[in-house]
Amino acid sequence: QVQLVESGGGLVQAGDSLRLSCAASGRTASIYLMGWFRQAPGKEREFVAGIRWSDSSADYADSVKGRFTISRDNAKNTVYLQMSSLKPEDTAIYYCAAGLSAYAYWGQGTQVTVSS
DSSP: OEEEEEEOOEEEETTOOEEEEEEEEESGGGOSEEEEEEEOTTSOOEEEEEEETTTOOEEEOTTTTTTEEEEEEGGGTEEEEEEOSOOGGGOEEEEEEEESSSOOEEOOOEEEEEEO
16 A cells, blocks of 8 residues: 655645645555646546656646646655646645556645635
């Protein structure tokens, strides 16, 4: 099993920046993918960004490209999501996820609220 703990959420204004962190513990050797998803009120959960543990290659949703950056620290088994130029539509619960070939493990989520 892998445990994921997110931190860094909060209330910010439009245009501000925020960094989310996700620390993994447990069977971290089974992790190849780590990523971030989000779920806004009344909407389905959506992919935000993902990173491959082997080479740090990353993927982003079109809605966050150029504004969000995902990165990892192997030594700390931690993945980060640097969010810049935040918009009210970025308001959501952000979930960290991890897995081998698919996202099998999920964190509890951290709330990000962007006021206009």
